[in-house]
Amino acid sequence: MLAAGRRRALRRHGWLVRRLALGAVTLFLVSVVVFAATQALPSDPAQSILGRGAQPEQLEALRQQLGLDRPLVTQYLDWLGGALTLDMGNSLSASNTSVADLIGPRLENSALLLGITGLLLVTVSVVVGVLCALYRDSPADHATQGAALVANALPEFVVGTLLVIMFSTVVLQWLPAVSLASDQSPLSDPKTMVLPVATLLIVTLPYLMRLVRGSMLDVLRAHYVEMARLKGVEERRILWRHVLPNALVPAIQGSAATLAYLAGGIVVVETLFNYPGLGSQLTTSMGVRDLPVIQACVLLLAALYVVLNLIADILTVVVTPRLRTRMR
Amino acid sequence: MSFSGDPDDAKSPLDSRITRRTAVRGGSAALAVGMVAATGVGCFGGDDDDSAQEASAPSGEPKRGGELVLGITGGTDEDVFNPFYAPVAIAHARMQQVFEGFGTLSPKGPIELVVAEEVEPNQAGDEWTVRLKDGLEFHNGKTAGAEDVKHTLEFALDPDNGAQIRSQLLDVDMGATKALDKRTLRIKLKKPNAVFSNTLLTDNYNNIHLIPVGFDPAKPVGTGPFKLTSFTAGREATFERFENYWETGKPYVDTVKVLDFADPAAKVNALIAGQVLAIDAIPEGQVAVLEREDSLKLLKSQTSGLRALHMDCTQKPWTDVRARQALKLALDRDQLVAQALAGYGEPGYDIPGIRVDPAYPSDYTKPRDVEQATSLLKASGLGDTPVVLTQSDTASGLLAAAQLIPAQVAEAGFKAKLNKVDQGTMYGDNYKKWQLMGDWWGAKPYLLQVQQGLLPDSPYNLTHWEDDEFFGLLDDALRTTDPDKQNEIVGEMMLIESERGGMAVWAFPELIDGYSAKLSGFVPHAGGFSLSNYSLKNVWFV
């Protein structure tokens, strides 16, 4: 008979494998959906690429070259293979540029945005959440909770536009609303990142902060903490050794989940601030029907979302201590 | 989001489908044999006249020196510096520094000569003589001569070079074309063409740029005021003064840098912040922002580019000329200029070619007449046909106007509504088949407009209009080399098209650019291209 610990480990192992499999299946399904959706279009990619003046022979030649005359499944597999090797053809609007070249810097920029936001998000929400829990019902706590209630409900672009109005155009003019030259890295002008990051933070902080606070409160009330107190362990030690590690568990999972949410959320924010990332690339490509780029952006963003959610789920299980006081 | 001014800054990132279309719009077009437009001027001669450019009395004496940084919307990647393929405004801006054509549109409108001293046809119209200016030098030190002119034409005719103007040069008989002396070339045409000058002189986006024998696209060399020093596709290009430029004393500034911007608002911010010193095509909503800044100036150009509705005459109700007339009479052009262009522009009355074409009837108007429109529509019996105005946000004012037009024409009894689409759909498979759509045109002489928009194989035949009298006159015009006679015929054609045609020109927009008060020398340009057609040789730092 396996020891309880090993049994649990094996269960987790099995779960992990299943979860990874689910992730892979999801990615596969996403790719199918993306491909199928773009096939739903009635127009002819060859016509789009060659333009109006194309002769029928040219169109036919290009169609063959693009593989449009082959069965759909073959086309899908080719496309998928291309995607996996980062060769996704050429953009329809910037026809000398490969999709990969176009999207590469954009991906970096979005990653930068997400990274900075994520770092700030986690630190601020943990600090504020813990403090609010410790000083529960203080005026500061009430004020923070109130602000969180409001911020939580606001749509992203509302927050973004309000920030622009406040800090960039009407009220004050400290920060630029938009000011990057094409392909210029945001790092060359960090001021341009302030408002996008602020917008994303305002939208996601309330959730995570409340999560931390709620979790802290639960743990503070838990039996084993009571026991420790009764045993005479000093409060600070209780806090750092017992309370925080357990309380932060849901926060870790929540952070990963929030980042996953942001993978979709950056679309609107990037478009609003014209930040040169994947999200704004998606919306501009949609405006000109640049199919290969649209496919690539959607695929990447969806994959990012799936992967981050996967990490969140795994972290949940990995980090779960034996005595969790919170159901999920 | 709408953008004003130069249509090619309309949407970012620029769709090179659009811009290819633009390229053809700007000039070259498939030609029916012998049917080329005349500007009404058969030959050109005389000196290049600079006085027209002094329109807004630039301040003080020109000083030499400085680096001029421009911000222009655009950013499609161009691998090669191709003087015959510049489909986007920003590419055109770059070309303008390094290359020059035989002629160009002058700031006031009419065509003027640049590197050519004379361009003259023979009586029959099948031989055209081009004489270059004396002392014209290329950046590599070579003196420009007839062999370079010949090479330029050969380069453009080579299908591998992707020259947009090639289709307009197909009638050139290169074998029979020969130099008469060091700087004169006699071009022989296979067929007479009374208005070959249009091809040689007008197409701004696809100007025939003079290149030397042995031209290497990787190391581009021209006769322009600046030499290319570096070029990063999609990002920036830098140029430095060409010391032996034919206009002595110019250019004034030492270097020019052209930066790509994806977003017009970013451009405006960069100008305010001083990152760039001049920008093109400011959206109307941003004009107020710039007006507040003392350190900045606005350059407003009343252009000859136009905005128009196009009716497909093969689809009801436009099959009946009365319905077409009803639409034109029902339009409230003043409202469209006031609301869709925010007042930056002047109303058009269904005739293109203002300021550029001498035959344009300057006092002509077409006041709104709803009553007449209603009765015409009723007489046609097609008033119940649903009308769908298909529109994308392509150029300033188009989508805004499309939101106002259905209500305007409803007053005459039309049942119209707007169908907003994205650019990809607009210029996709259904382009040239939309029942009613709004589009823009660049400035050009009238007959060039006809050739690009009204002939069966025109690249932009959106209206499919047929009219025996009109096309009969067209034949006459093309056979006439007498400029006055030609103008007369063209004038008649203009009136007929306004009466019966399928294109309703409703405005000539104003183009607004912005630049730092540190600069002087920009003049308004009617050609529809920003910053004085990107002619930076006249600009200096005060």
Next chain:
Amino acid sequence: MATVDVTRLAKPPTLAPQRLASLRAALRTGRTRIGLALTVPVLLIVILGPLVAPHTPIEPVVAPYASPSGDALLGGDAIGRDVLSRALWGGWSVVWMCFAATALGFVVGIAVGLIAGYARNWVDDVLTGAMDVLLAFPAIVMALLFVSMLGPKLWLITVIVAVTHAPRVARLTRGVTLEVVHSEFVEAAEVIGVARWRILLGQILPNLSTPLLIEFTMRLTWSIAIIAAMSFLGYGIQPPDANWGLMINENRQGLVVQPWGVLAPIALIAAFAVGVNLIGEGIARAMGQDDTLAYRELS
């Protein structure tokens, strides 16, 4: 056959009287009150706005980006139409789409959750798996993909948003269903032969009503966010009709000169979203469930 001592079985208390009491309690909380104070005026504007608007939403009355004046109390928009009138007209499509999408998502989610929770067999596994897969797609990205392919059809957007709600509602419903299904009363009822659907309606649904009500307000807030964002990007009701999300985008360029074109729709969207959210928070607090709100899923 095992005998079941029916007398020992207590009827699980239906929450009906308790529910009403809680709702009344909710109305007394500050949150719900503020929430209603925000939401009700917005709904009134949406419904009555067109009746009191001084102009039609498509006629130009002043110069583009004109400052507020007698003709246009909130100034002109990008084409010179009356911002106030457009704000009064522009909420209808956004609001009905939000309600419709949320309601549709709930109908589907509840149905799926009930079936999955009750079936407890392979049907449950399949449905849960399907819901998990749906959850794996990022909502706005997929929505953009579909509208870029099929066009900005309003029904399409509504359906996509509904689909993003369904899985979470299904999860919630399934959870409650599972709990109730295992109770002695239900088991006994099954043994006796009471029809399943009657059990469902009689026992499970009442237990669901409170958490679902709270969930509805939260989901509605999310609907508002995504539908307004889609309108902002141009995928909502089309020009020249008025539409809050689109107004914000249309008038952004003139923000410096004329902020009302943007402020008016933003204020309305924000008031609606925050108001709905607060109502939900108030109900949760009254039901003693506001701590669990912290553990709700983010979207």
